[in-house]
Every structure is written in structure tokens, then in C-alpha cells.
Amino acid sequence: xxxxxxxxxxxxxxxxxxxxxxxxxxxxxxxxxxxxxxxxxxxxxxxxxxxxxxxxxxxxxxxxxxxxxxxxxxxxxxxxxxxxxxxxxxxxxxxxxxxxxxxxxxxxxxxxxxxxxxxxxxxxxxxxxxxxxxxxxxxxxxxxxxxxxxxxxxxxxxxxxxxxxxxxxxxxxxxxxxxxxxxxxxxxxxxxxxxxxxxxxxxxxxxxxxxxxxxxxxxxxxxxxxxxxxxxxxxxxxxxxxxxxxxxxxxxxxxxxxxxxxxxxxxxxxxxxxxxxxxxxxxxxxxxxxxxxxxxxxxxxxxxxxxxxxxxxxxxxxxxxxxxxxxxxxxxxxxxxxxxxxxxxxxxxxxxxxxxxxxxxxxxxxxxxxxxxxxxxxxxxxxxxxxxxxxxxxxxxxxxxxxxxxxxxxxxxxxxxxxxxxxxxxxxxxxxxxxxxxxxxxxxxxxxxxxxxxxxxxxxxxxxxxxxxxxxxxxxxxxxxxxxxxxxxxxxxxxxxxx
Amino acid sequence: xxxxxxxxxxxxxxxxxxxxxxxxxxxxxxxxxxxxxxxxxxxxxxxxxxxxxxxxxxxxxxxxxxxxxxxxxxxxxxxxxxxxxxxxxxxxxxxxxxxxxxxxxxxxxxxxxxxxxxxxxxxxxxxxxxxxxxxxxxxxxxxxxxxxxxxxxxxxxxx
Numbered sequence: 096x097x098x099x100x101x102x103x104x105x106x107x108x109x110x111x112x113x114x115x116x117x118x119x120x121x122x123x124x125x126x127x128x129x130x131x132x133x134x135x136x137x138x139x140x141x142x143x144x145x146x147x148x149x150x151x152x153x154x155x156x157x158x159x160x161x162x163x164x165x166x167x168x169x170x171x172x173x174x175x176x177x178x179x180x181x182x183x184x185x186x187x188x189x190x191x192x193x194x195x196x197x198x199x200x201x202x203x204x205x206x207x208x209x210x211x212x213x214x215x216x217x218x219x220x221x222x223x224x225x226x227x228x229x230x231x232x233x234x235x236x237x238x239x240x241x242x243x244x245x246x247x248x249x250x251x252x253x254x255x256x257x258x259x260x261x262x263x264x265x266x267x268x269x270x271x272x273x274x275x276x277x278x279x280x281x282x283x284x285x286x287x288x289x290x291x292x293x294x295x296x297x298x299x300x301x302x303x304x305x306x307x308x309x310x311x312x313x314x315x316x317x318x319x320x321x322x323x324x325x326x327x328x329x330x331x332x333x334x335x336x337x338x339x340x341x342x343x344x345x346x347x348x349x350x351x352x353x354x355x356x357x358x359x360x361x362x363x364x365x366x367x368x369x370x371x372x373x374x375x376x377x378x379x380x381x382x383x384x385x386x387x388x389x390x391x392x393x394x395x396x397x398x399x400x401x402x403x404x405x406x407x408x409x410x411x412x413x414x415x416x417x418x419x420x421x422x423x424x425x426x427x428x429x430x431x432x433x434x435x436x437x438x439x440x441x442x443x444x445x446x447x448x449x450x451x452x453x454x455x456x457x458x459x460x461x462x463x464x465x466x467x468x469x470x471x472x473x474x475x476x477x478x479x480x481x482x483x484x485x486x487x488x489x490x491x492x493x494x495x496x497x498x499x500x501x502x503x504x505x506x507x508x509x510x511x512x513x514x515x516x517x518x519x520x521x522x523x524x525x526x527x528x529x530x531x532x533x534x535x536x537x538x539x540x541x542x543x544x545x546x547x548x549x550x551x552x553x554x555x556x557x558x559x560x561x562x563x564x565x566x567x568x569x570x571x572x573x574x575x576x577x578x579x580x581x582x583x584x585x586x587x588x589x590x591x592x593x594x
Numbered sequence: 595x596x597x598x599x600x601x602x603x604x605x606x607x608x609x610x611x612x613x614x615x616x617x618x619x620x621x622x623x624x625x626x627x628x629x630x631x632x633x634x635x636x637x638x639x640x641x642x643x644x645x646x647x648x649x650x651x652x653x654x655x656x657x658x659x660x661x662x663x664x665x666x667x668x669x670x671x672x673x674x675x676x677x678x679x680x681x682x683x684x685x686x687x688x689x690x691x692x693x694x695x696x697x698x699x700x701x702x703x704x705x706x707x708x709x710x711x712x713x714x715x716x717x718x719x720x721x722x723x724x725x726x727x728x729x730x731x732x733x734x735x736x737x738x739x740x741x742x743x744x745x746x747x748x749x750x751x752x753x
Contacts, residue, residue: 146736262657266612269654272647273619280640287644288626311685318677318712485713489706489721490728492681496688496705497698497732501742506693513685520678524670525608543643 105452121158125165136166137423141305145502184367191395215353215401219408244569271535312519352401360409374398609662620651684708697747702729
């Protein structure tokens with residue numbers, strides 16, 4: 096029960112009026128960007144990083160976490176009402192949710208999504224509160240070789256889970272690793288890949304890369320294929336309230352969704368796509384009315400929506416205890432910690448317990464706020480979808496460039512922003528996933544310094560990397576995750592040819 | 595399995611370009627790392643990881659080439675190149691204006707109008723005005739209230 100006392104202290108921090116206000120702003124912004132198709136929580140945090148670096152670190156991080164949770168709630172609204180999921184995490188919701196809305200049951204679909212998100216989010220946040228101290232105890236004993244192995248595993252799983260082919264994911268990851276090389280080597284002071292440009296000595300700013308890839312790249316991509324996307328907004332018809340039957344059919348999927356979302360979110364494999372689709376598949380199999388699936392079964396909304404919120408809480412566990420981001424939004428939150436000179440990990444729990452536990456406690460509050468914001472106010476959020484797309488993206492671009500110059504007032508930085516935008520556009524167009532680039536840029540230099548630290552302690556003996564059983568296991572898992580997709584693909588091809 | 599006409603037709607030129615780009619980046623890293631002058635360091639120096647990444651890029655170039663040749667590329671929709679160019683022109687104008695001291699507000703107005711035109715609106719003058727208003731609000735809020743330094747031009751100095 097060593098989580099209860101710090102959690103109570105955290106609650107006292109989170110209930111301070113200023114922090115309540117930050118949480119409210121966070122969940123409000125998060126819901127808004129979740130509702131708007133095309134802008135996700137990762138982009139929003141990236142856009143806000145430069146404008147928040149003078150604010151209070153604790154409050155800003157509470158706000159970022161609120162955006163993360165809010166984005167998960169808001170995404171369901173768009174998925175249900177216009178069948179254009181705001182986030183990839185809401186794709187499974189759109190399958191049944193939009194059918195329900197078309198059948199005039201949009202109200203109960205939104206309700207089961209919001210209540211399920213609340214239930215699962217609360218369970219998963221409790222899970223986070225109890226898992227975190229335990230993870231911290233393990234992490235304290237980690238040597239540099241263990242961290243290096245952990246990051247290798249994260250590299251592989253992040254590239255293998257995003258995108259349809261591991262080669263494409265790894266290509267994206269390596270783009271990030273190359274960008275991470277740019278700048279002064281921290282251990283020897285050597286300038287690498289700077290080509291004599293003084294602005295590059297500090298390395299590539301994570302925010303510039305993320306805003307370029309997510310905001311500028313997304314705007315270019317959407318503009319380029321504007322003609323292909325007709326959108327149909329379903330009106331919320333009928334009662335918002337769920338019938339007794341709806342409740343009976345929803346509560347088990349909520350709980351199961353939480354059970355899928357939290358552990359998978361907490362694994363270095365990360366992401367919300369896997370647990371949501373897993374939950375969808377399981378609900379489809381367990382449903383008492385299997386013929387309703389595909390026509391608007393409430394279980395198909397309740398399960399995935401619960402799973403995606405639970406995975407958001409799960410993602411925070413490795414982020415806070417190990418400094419390991421397993422989703423794009425978590426990567427941006429890590430950048431948020433770093434801009435205040437804070438490094439998530441066991442030390443942060445020891446040095447700034449008020450900040451960490453205040454953040455965890457505020458997640459409970461954010462969840463409650465989101466339930467209130469989303470159910471009765473759903474009409475307000477739907478109106479956001481009426482903002483004309485040209486103005487929406489034009490505004491995003493203006494805000495994106497503003498954030499970049501505010502962080503680093505130089506023309507070189509703006510040019511890099513535009514270049515990353517083009518890169519993001521091309522990657523999206525040619526099916527290369529974006530998130531591994533950001534993860535590679537953030538984790539690449541950390542992994543390199545851990546590796547070199549491990550090897551200098553061992554006087555250059557590479558066997559140190561596999562001497563700790565933990566590191567050896569992680570490296571073996573990473574190797575397995577790297578090879579498995581190729582082998583499985585080979586097997587399936589083999590089978591297909593046999594037929 | 596011999597490559598028949600159908601698989602030849604599905605050859606993906608984008609994959610070939612990606613493979614070439616990856617090789618080029620690997621070469622640049624190799625060349626840059628070669629040029630580093632290093633006094634001897636304990637354990638692994640700053641050269642090892644760049645070499646490893648360059649080697650990884652070469653492997654990935656091969657992987658991308660294999661995908662391109664095997665015809666595993668998904669079908670792609672046609673795009674509207676004008677829209678992309680228009681937004682990039684807007685960004686270029688913004689960079690130029692800021693580089694030559696034009697200030698944030700006019701730069702924001704031009705970017706706003708260019709982007710909204712790229713998204714299919716046909717009212718550039720209205721959008722210029724909206725963009726200027728947005729730029730003004732952002733400037734007042736972030737430069738004056740939150741004390742972030744945004745680039746100033748003749749208009750901003752009047753505020």
C-alpha cells in the first residue's frame with residue numbers, strides 16, 4: 096500500500112486552485128483537438144511546448160496530461176458522428192459507433208464511450224498509481240546496460256507496431272536516429288553532422304521536428320488529397336441516456352477494455368491501436384448478439400473506447416518511471432519534462448514527489464472533469480466540427496510557426512520546420528509512420544550515451560551488455576520482435592502458396 | 595516465382611528513391627564521421643554510433659528496395675500538387691518576411707491566406723484580413739502577456 100500515502104499528498108497538490116485550472120484547460124483543449132479531425136494530442140502538446148516553458152512545470156505537465164486524456168475522449172465523438180476518427184486510437188470505435196449514429200442511436204453511443212472512458216481511465220490511473228512505485232523500485236537497480244537494452248526494445252517495438260511493414264517503421268526510426276546525431280556529442284564535445292551551421296550545434300529541437308511532421312506535414316497531406324474526403328456529420332438524435340439494456344451490455348466491455356488497455360499501454364510496445372482493436376475483436380466474439388456487429392453493436396463502442404483511455408494511463412507508467420515514451424504523445428510529454436530540466440525516472444520520484452504524484456492524482460480529477468465536459472456538453476463539441484477546414488488548417492500553421500520562432504528566434508529554425516513539414520508529407524504519402532522519427536530523435540542520443548557509459552565502465556568489453564540477466568532478456572526480446580514479423584510474413588506467404 | 599508482367603507493373607518507384615536517399619544519407623554520415631579528429635577516448639568514442647547508424651541505413655536501403663521490387667506497395671490516390679506548392683510558398687514568404695524584418699503579423703497574414711486558398715477557399719483578401727487579425731491577437735497575447743519574443747517589424751513596433 097505504499098502508493099496511498101504519496102497519492103494522498105499528490106491529491107493535495109492537484110486540488111490547488113491553480114493546478115485545477117491547468118487541468119481544466121488541458122482537458123478542454125484535449126477534447127477540442129480530439130474532436131477536430133487531423134489534430135491529435137501529440138501535435139497539441141508540441142504546439143504548446145514553446146509557449147509554456149515560462150509557466151510552472153507542475154501545472155504545465157498536468158495540463159499536458161489533461162490534453163492526452165481529453166484527446167482520447169474527444170476522438171470518440173468524431174469517430175461516432177462523422178466516421179472520420181480524429182485519432183488512430185478511435186478507429187475501432189468508428190466501426191460500430193458510426194453505424195449506431197446512422198441508426199439514430201448516436202446518443203447512447205456517445206454515452207457509453209464517455210462513461211466507459213471514465214470507468215477505464217479511473218481503473219487504469221489506479222493501476223498506474225500502484226504500478227509506478229513498484230517499477231521505480233526495479234528501475235533504481237538499473238545499470239546503463241539495462242537502460243540501453245530497454246531502449247533497444249522500445250526502438251524495435253515502436254517501429255514494428257506503427258505502420259504496416261517493419262522495414263518502413265525501422266526506416267522512420269533511423270531517420271530519427273540520424274537527426275539525433277546532429278549536434279555536439281555530449282561526452283567528447285565533437286560536432287557531428289553540423290556542416291558548419293552554428294544553429295545545428297545544439298541539435299535538432301524536438302518541438303520543431305514534431306510540429307513540422309505533425310502540423311505542417313498533416314496540413315500539406317490533407318490539402319493534397321482534399322478532394323478525396325467527403326464528410327457526413329450525423330446529428331445526435333434521440334436521447335443521450337443509455338437504457339437499462341445498454342448499461343447491461345456495456346459494463347463488461349468497459350472492464351475488459353481497461354484490462355486490455357492498461358497493460359498493453361504500459362508495455363514498451365505501447366500505442367493505443369493494438370488494445371483497441373484487440374478489445375473490438377474480443378467483444379465481437381463474446382457478444383450475445385453477434386449479428387448486430389457491423390450494424391451498430393454497443394459493445395463494439397464500449398470496449399475499444401475503454402481500452403484507449405486505459406492505454407493512455409498505461410503509457411504514463413514507463414514514461415514517468417523509466418523516461419521511456421511509447422507513443423507519440425508520451426514522446427511529446429517527455430520533451431515537456433525535458434524543457435524544464437526534469438528527467439522522468441526513479442530519481443524524479445525521489446526528488447520531486449509532489450510533482451509526480453500531483454500529476455498522477457490530477458489524472459483522476461481530469462477524468463471526472465472529462466465526463467462532465469463530454470456528456471452534457473457534447474452539442475458544443477459537435478459545433479467545433481463546423482469550423483471551415485481552410486481556416487482550421489491555416490490557423491494551425493500560423494500557430495505552429497509562432498511556436499517555433501518563439502522557442503528559437505531564427506530563420507534556420509523556420510526553414511527546418513518547413514523541411515520537416517515536407518518530410519512529414521512525403522512520409523505520410525508513401526506510408527512511412529511518423530511517430531518512430533520523434534521517438535528516434537528523443538531516445539537515440541540517450542541510448543547512445545547509456546551504451547557508451549556501459550562500455551566505458553567495462554573498459555570496452557561488449558559482454559557487459561548481456562551480463563545482467565535483465566538486459567540480456569530485453570535484448571533477446573528486441574531481437575525476437577525484430578525478426579518475428581519477417582518470419583511470420585514468410586510463413587503466411589508459404590501457406591498462401593500452398594493453397 | 596518468376597516475375598511476370600503484373601509484378602513488373604507494380605514496381606514502386608518511390609521505394610527506389612527512398613533507397614537511394616538512404617544510401618546518400620549513409621554516405622554523408624560516413625564522410626562526416628571520417629572527418630572527425632579525435633584524440634583517443636576510453637571505450638566507445640563519438641564515431642562508433644554514426645558508423646553503426648550508417649550501416650543500418652544501408653541495410654534499410656536494401657530492405658526498401660526489396661519492398662519496391664516485390665510490388666508490396668499499396669495503391670496511392672492522386673494528389674493536388676498546387677495545394678502543396680501554395681502552402682510551401684506561404685511558408686517561404688513567411689520566412690523571407692521575417693528574415694528581412696517584416697515582422698510577425700504580415701507574415702502570419704500571408705501564410706494564413708495561402709493555406710486557406712490551398713484548402714479551396716477563394717477569398718484571399720478576406721483571408722488576409724483574418725490572418726492579420728489572428729496574427730495581431732497572437733502577438734498581443736504571447737509577446738505582450740506571456741513575454742515570448744516574436745519577430746518585430748514596422749507594424750509590431752507601433753503596438
